[in-house]
Amino acid sequence: MAEIVCLDIGGSKMLGGILSAAGAVLATRREPLSSRDPRDVAHQAAALVRALLDQTGVSPRGIGCAIPGPLDRRTGTIVHSPNLGWRNIPFAAILSQACRLPVALDDDARCAAIGEWWRGKRQHAECILFVVVGTGIGGALILHGRPIYGATDNAGEIGHTVVLIDGPRCSCGKRGCLEAVASGWALAEAGRKSARSGNAPELLTLAGGSADAVGADHVLRAARCGSPAAQGILENAGAMLGLGIANAVTLLNPQWVIIGGGVGLAGFDVVLPSIQRALRCHALAPAAQAVTIVPSSLGEHAGLVGACWIFLQAHPE
Amino acid sequence: MAEIVCLDIGGSKMLGGILSAAGAVLATRREPLSSRDPRDVAHQAAALVRALLDQTGVSPRGIGCAIPGPLDRRTGTIVHSPNLGWRNIPFAAILSQACRLPVALDDDARCAAIGEWWRGKRQHAECILFVVVGTGIGGALILHGRPIYGATDNAGEIGHTVVLIDGPRCSCGKRGCLEAVASGWALAEAGRKSARSGNAPELLTLAGGSADAVGADHVLRAARCGSPAAQGILENAGAMLGLGIANAVTLLNPQWVIIGGGVGLAGFDVVLPSIQRALRCHALAPAAQAVTIVPSSLGEHAGLVGACWIFLQAHPE
Numbered sequence: 001m002a003e004i005v006c007l008d009i010g011g012s013k014m015l016g017g018i019l020s021a022a023g024a025v026l027a028t029r030r031e032p033l034s035s036r037d038p039r040d041v042a043h044q045a046a047a048l049v050r051a052l053l054d055q056t057g058v059s060p061r062g063i064g065c066a067i068p069g070p071l072d073r074r075t076g077t078i079v080h081s082p083n084l085g086w087r088n089i090p091f092a093a094i095l096s097q098a099c100r101l102p103v104a105l106d107d108d109a110r111c112a113a114i115g116e117w118w119r120g121k122r123q124h125a126e127c128i129l130f131v132v133v134g135t136g137i138g139g140a141l142i143l144h145g146r147p148i149y150g151a152t153d154n155a156g157e158i159g160h161t162v163v164l165i166d167g168p169r170c171s172c173g174k175r176g177c178l179e180a181v182a183s184g185w186a187l188a189e190a191g192r193k194s195a196r197s198g199n200a201p202e203l204l205t206l207a208g209g210s211a212d213a214v215g216a217d218h219v220l221r222a223a224r225c226g227s228p229a230a231q232g233i234l235e236n237a238g239a240m241l242g243l244g245i246a247n248a249v250t251l252l253n254p255q256w257v258i259i260g261g262g263v264g265l266a267g268f269d270v271v272l273p274s275i276q277r278a279l280r281c282h283a284l285a286p287a288a289q290a291v292t293i294v295p296s297s298l299g300e301h302a303g304l305v306g307a308c309w310i311f312l313q314a315h316p317e
Numbered sequence: 318m319a320e321i322v323c324l325d326i327g328g329s330k331m332l333g334g335i336l337s338a339a340g341a342v343l344a345t346r347r348e349p350l351s352s353r354d355p356r357d358v359a360h361q362a363a364a365l366v367r368a369l370l371d372q373t374g375v376s377p378r379g380i381g382c383a384i385p386g387p388l389d390r391r392t393g394t395i396v397h398s399p400n401l402g403w404r405n406i407p408f409a410a411i412l413s414q415a416c417r418l419p420v421a422l423d424d425d426a427r428c429a430a431i432g433e434w435w436r437g438k439r440q441h442a443e444c445i446l447f448v449v450v451g452t453g454i455g456g457a458l459i460l461h462g463r464p465i466y467g468a469t470d471n472a473g474e475i476g477h478t479v480v481l482i483d484g485p486r487c488s489c490g491k492r493g494c495l496e497a498v499a500s501g502w503a504l505a506e507a508g509r510k511s512a513r514s515g516n517a518p519e520l521l522t523l524a525g526g527s528a529d530a531v532g533a534d535h536v537l538r539a540a541r542c543g544s545p546a547a548q549g550i551l552e553n554a555g556a557m558l559g560l561g562i563a564n565a566v567t568l569l570n571p572q573w574v575i576i577g578g579g580v581g582l583a584g585f586d587v588v589l590p591s592i593q594r595a596l597r598c599h600a601l602a603p604a605a606q607a608v609t610i611v612p613s614s615l616g617e618h619a620g621l622v623g624a625c626w627i628f629l630q631a632h633p634e
Contacts, residue, residue, distance in 0.1 A: 070603050079603070127468045139568075143467075148460050150570025151444045152607040155460075160601040161564040164482075172601060247478040251456075251565055253467025284477040284489060286387050286396070290469040 003058040004311050005049050005101070008066040008108060008303035009033070009041065011083035011135070016048040017304040018056050019064075021312065023119040025301050027056050038078075038089045042098040049099050062102035064311030065095060066111035066303035068138075070154050073106050073310075082171055083136070104307075104314035109138035109156060110147060111306030112260050112296065117142045118309045120258075121297035127254040130296075131158055131245065133264030136171065137179040141252065159183065163243045178244040182237040184216035184263035190233045191219040200229035220267045238271035242278020249291050250284045260296035268295045320375040321628050322366050322418070325383040325425060325620035326350070326358065328400035328452065333365040334621040335373050336381075338629065340436040342618050344373050355406045359415040366416050379419035381628030382412060383428035383620035385455075387471050390423050390627075399488055400453070421624075421631035426455035426473060427464055428623030429577050429613065434459045435626045437575075438614035444571040447613075448475055448562065450581030452533075453488065454496040458569065476500065480560045495561040499554040501533035501580035507550045508536040517546035537584045555588035559595020566608050567601040577613035585612045 003026065008015040010033070017028040029052055034044055045065075053060065068083040076092020078084065096103040106114075113130035116122055128142040137159030141148040148155045159179035160172050167176025171185070180186060194200040195211035203222045207213040222230035245257055259268055272293065279288050296302050320343065325332040327350070334345040346369055351361055362382075370377065385400040393409020395401065413420040423431075430447035433439055443462050449455040454476030458465040465472045476496035477489050484493025488502070497503060511517040512528035520539045524530040539547035562574055576585055589610065596605050613619050 127472075141568075143460060143465050143472075144463065146461065146463075148569070150460070150604070150607075151572035152570060152603060154601070154603045154607070155444075155568065155570040157567050157570075157601050157604065160567050162560060162599045165560070174599060174601070243479060243482070247564060248568055250474050250477050251458075251472065251568065252465070253469060253472040253474075255468035282479045282491060284471070284474050284491075286469060286471045287467070287474065290467075290471070 002061045004062060004064055004308045005052060005060045006064045006066070006304040006307040006311070007045055007048070008111070008307065009045070010068065010108065014041075014044060014048060015300065015304065016045070016052050017301070018052050018058055018060070019304060019308040023305050023308050025304060027052055028301070028304070036084055038086060038091055038094055042091070042094045045095060046098040060101065062104070062311055062315055063095065063099060064307030064309075065092070065103060065105040066108040066307040067091065067105055069107035071105065071107060073149070073153055076103065076105055102315055104311045106307070106310045107140070107153070107156075108132075108303050110140040111310060112302035113140035113142055113156075113258070113306065114147055114309050115298050115302035115305030116258050116260075116296055119298065119305050120302065122256050122258060122294070125256050127252065128256045128258055129158070129245070129248050129252060129254045130156075130258045130260060131264065132261035133183060133241070133259060133267075134261035135184045137183045138261070143252065158244055158248055161244055161247065163240050178240060182241040182244070187216040187219045187233060187237055187263065188214060190236075191216070191230065194229045194233065200227055202227035203230055216263050217266065220263075220270060223270055234267065234270055235274050238274025239278050241271060242275035243282050245275060245293075246279050246282035246288070249279065249287050253287045254291055257291055257293045258296050259293065260299075260302055265295055265299060319378045321379060321381055321625045322369060322377045323381045323383070323621040323624040323628070324362055324365070325428070325624065326362070327385065327425065331358075331361060331365060332617065332621065333362070333369050334618070335369050335375055335377070336621060336625040340622050340625050342621060344369055345618070345621070353401055355403060355408060355411055359408070359411045362412060363415040366418075377418065379421070379628055379632055380412065380416060381624030381626075382409070382420060382422040383425040383624040384408065384422055386424035388422065388424060390466075390470055393420065393422055419632055421628040423624070423627045424457070424470070424473075425449075425620050427457040428627060429619035430457035430459055430473075430575070430623065431464055431626050432615050432619035432622030433575050433577075433613055436615065436622050437619065439573050439575060439611070442573050444569065444573070446475070446562070446565050446569060446571040446574045447473075448574065448576050448581065449578035450500060450558070450576060451578035452501045454500045455578070460569065475561055475565055478561055478564065480557050495557060499558040499561070504533040504536045504550060504554055504580065505531060507553070508533070508547065511546045511550065517544055519544035520547055533580050534583065537580075537587060540587055551584065551587055552591050555591025556595050558588060559592040560599050562592060562610075563596050563599035563605070566596065566604050570604045571608055574608055574610045575613050576610065577616075577619055582612055582616060
C-alpha cells in the first residue's frame with residue numbers, strides 16, 4: 001500500500017501532495033505556475049514531486065493528476081483547455097516521462113467531486129452535483145455512486161448551461177452561459193464597471209483607488225462591509241447561479257449540491273440565500289425538497305484526494 | 318421463461334401488451350381510460366389483462382407497469398401524479414390485488430427510455446437523454462448503461478427546467494418551464510390564441526371553424542400545409558425545446574437525444590431544424606458535436622418494453 005503523488009494543476013497554480021492509498025493527505029506543496037508550456041509544466045511538476053519525495057522519504061506507486069479539461073482520460077490527452085491554452089496535448093505521457101512514474105489524469109472539477117464523495121463529509125453519498133466557482137465555473141456529477149463522464153468525458157459543464165438568452169458573451173464563445181454572469185471573472189467585470197461609474201466608492205477604495213484593479217475578492221469584501229453596489233452584484237450573480245443549479249437539480253434530483261472553488265468557498269455564506277431563493281422559485285418541488293447545498297468540506301485538497309482515487313482506479317494493485 | 322404482461326397507463330389511455338422475457342411484443346390492446354379513480358383504473362387494467370391472456374393463452378410471471386410519476390418505485394406508490402390527479406396512491410398493491418399477479422411499476426418516461434435502450438435501435442447505448450413531448454414534457458436519463466433515478470426517483474424532469482425567466486405559468490406552478498412553452502398543451506394554447514386573433518385562417522378551418530377546438534395536432538397539420546402562423550408557433554416551441562435540450566446536453570454529454578411522445582413523434586421532422594439550430598447556438602461545442610437527435614424507434618411500444626425490463630429487474634428468476 002505505497003503512497004500516491006497527486007497534483008492539482010490550474011491556470012495559475014500547481015498544488016502537489018503525498019497521499020496514502022486510503023486518501024489521507026500526508027504532505028502538500030503549492031507553487032505559482034511558472035509557465036504554461038506543457039513541457040515546462042511537466043518539468044516544474046517533476047521538481048515539485050522530487051521535493052515532496054525528499055521531504056517525506058516515500059517511494060510512490062505513481063501520479064494522479066487533476067487538470068482543467070476537456071480531456072480524454074483514456075489516452076491522457078488534454079483535448080482543449082481554455083484555462084491552460086492547450087489543444088491536443090498528450091500530457092499524461094509527457095508528465096510520466098518527466099517524472100518516471102505511471103500517471104493517471106482527469107478533469108479537475110471531476111477530481112474535486114470524487115474527492116468529496118470518496119473522503120469528504122458527504123462520503124459515499126449516492127447523488128452529488130459539484131459546482132466549482134473560481135475564475136470560471138466548472139462542475140461534475142456523481143450519480144448512484146459513480147462519477148459521470150458522459151459520451152466523450154465532457155459531462156458536468158454546468159458553467160456553460162445558458163441561463164440568460166442573449167446574455168453577455170462567455171469565454172466559450174456562446175452567450176448567456178452561467179460562467180458569463182456568475183463566475184469570479186463576471187463578478188470582477190461587474191465590480192470594475194460599478195467602480196468606474198462612481199457608484200461603488202467602497203470597492204474603489206478596497207482596490208487601491210484603481211477601478212481596473214477590482215477583482216472578485218474585492219467585490220466579496222465590499223459586500224461584507226455593506227457596500228450596496230457590491231451586494232447588488234452578488235445578489236444578481238447568486239440568482240443566476242441559483243437558476244443554473246435549480247435546472248440541474250430538476251434534471252438530476254441530487255441529494256447534495258456541493259460548492260467548491262476559490263470564489264465559491266470565499267463567498268458561500270453571502271450567495272447562499274440568493275441560491276436558495278432561486279431554488280425555491282425555479283426547481284421542481286420534489287427535487288428542491290430533496291437537496292441540500294453545502295460548501296466543499298475538503299476545500300483546496302478535494303482535487304488531490306480525487307486524483308488519488310483516479311490513480312487507484314487506473315492502477316489497481 | 319414465461320411471458321410478462323405490461324401496461325402503459327396515461328392520463329387518457331391504457332395500453333396493454335404481452336411481452337416475451339426477451340422484450341418482444343407478442344400482442345397489444347389499447348383502450349381509452351374510463352375513469353381516473355385508482356380502483357377503477359386497477360379494475361379496467363384487470364379486465365384488459367384478462368382479455369390479453371384469453372387472446373394469447375399465456376401464463377404470465379407478473380405485471381410491469383409504466384405510469385406517470387413522480388412515484389416511489391420501491392413501495393410502488395404514486396407520490397403525486399398531476400396527469401392522473403393522484404397523491405400517495407399505493408397503486409402497485411391495488412393493481413396486484415385486482416390482477417392477482419406480482420407488480421413492478423416505474424415512471425412512464427423512464428420506462429420508455431429503458432425500452433429504447435434495452436430493445437430499440439439505440440440498444441445498449443451508454444448515454445441517452447430521452448425527451449417525451451406529449452400534452453406535457455417528461456424525460457429520463459440513461460448514463461453509462463444505467464437508468465438514473467436520482468436521490469428520490471425524480472431525475473429526468475427536463476420539462477420543468479426553466480428556459481424563460483418570468484415566462485408563462487406552468488402546470489407545476491412555476492414560470493417559464495420548458496413544458497409551459499413547448500409541450501402539446503403550449504402548442505394548442507398558442508394555436509387557439511392565433512386562431513382567435515384572426516391571424517391563422519388555416520388553423521381555424523382545420524379545427525372546424527372553432528378557435529376553442531384547436532389542438533396541437535391542428536398546429537402541426539397547418540404548419541405542414543404552409544400556414545405561416547402555425548410555422549411560427551412551431552419555430553418558437555422548437556427553439557425553446559432546443560434550448561432545454563442544449564442545456565441538458567452541456568450538463569450530461571449524451572451520445573443520443575431520443576424524442577418520444579405523441580407530439581414529439583408526429584412533429585419530429587418539423588421541429589428538428591429549430592432544435593439543431595438551438596443546439597449549435599446554446600450547447601457547449603464538444604458536447605454538441607458528440608450528440609445525435611433521433612425519434613424513438615419503438616414509438617408507442619417503448620413504455621411497454623421498458624416496463625417488461627423493470628419487472629424482470631424486480632423479479633429475477
